[in-house]
Amino acid sequence: MAPYSIVLADDHVIFRQGIRKIIEGVEGFEVLGEAGDGLELLQLLKTIRPDLVILDISMPNLRGLEAAEEIKRLYPEVKILILTMHKKKGFVQLGLKAGADGFLLKEDADSELFRAIETIQKGNTFISPLLSDILRELALVEPETEKLTKREREVLKLLAEGKKPKEIATLLFIGLPTVRSHRYNIMKKLNLKSLADLVRYAASHEFISTD
Template sequence: MGAYRIVLADDHAMFRQCVKDLLEGAGGLKVIGEAGDDLRLLDFFQKEPPDMVIWGISMPNHHGLAATREIKMVYPNVKILILTMHREKEYVDYVLAAGAEGYLLKENADTELFIAVDRIRRGECYVSPLVAGGGTYSSFR
């Protein structure tokens, strides 16, 4: 079995690089592309859809909340992990209802990223404990 292929999408290049370095430092994960906006992100789907997209929902020229639903409709097997600064429950509810498998706060990415990716790879849902309210979303899926 080959490496688990991930595309990163965030409008901050330095943040993307840090996440890429973290992911590629782990065995079995490969960042196959990076995007700073949704148009560039969709280019990766034209070639060969990744196994997972890790992205921010507040990029310019992009509405991540609606785009999550669109990607899941066309590419239902692609896993989506939202990596964001937004703590509001409304964001979590919307993206999970739209089909995202995970919701991770940027402030905890260094300690939770591998946990989130691993759980999502195994078919589970992951929501950062800082927004999950002690497991509120554990049975969402």
């Protein structure tokens, strides 16, 4: 039987190499390649097709959430495990809505990495044990946030992070008029009057870190 193949995407080289060493130390698993950001990952996937991609949320050029969505669009058979330090509910929601098959905290990686991989390998969704409370909360609907489409939530987060419309268009592979249309719809649906209102809303709903 062929080894279960994995690609790693994280902008922290030392951490990435550590995860690679753990994976390659177990029979039946192999790392086909590594990427330091989302764009590099998408280029890599044009030449190799792993069973699983393990990626971080916070990466330069193209972030993990956008990369995950693009991977699921282009290669729906490829499984995705998000490996990150972010614990907030908003990140978990966005990750799962982007198509991720699992969400593992980096602090859980030593003890839970292979349980996460094996859970996904069997066709199930894995959520880090440290996020069990959040998993229960995800059953609750946030009415205002649910008014937004997946793309509008992505635009909301990027606007709240201070990204300009042109930057958002590049990151999400959409046109500038489309970004402006999404911004208008977000403000209208959430009854927001200014960019400051938008940032406050995003922070209170855990779309951005307030640390």
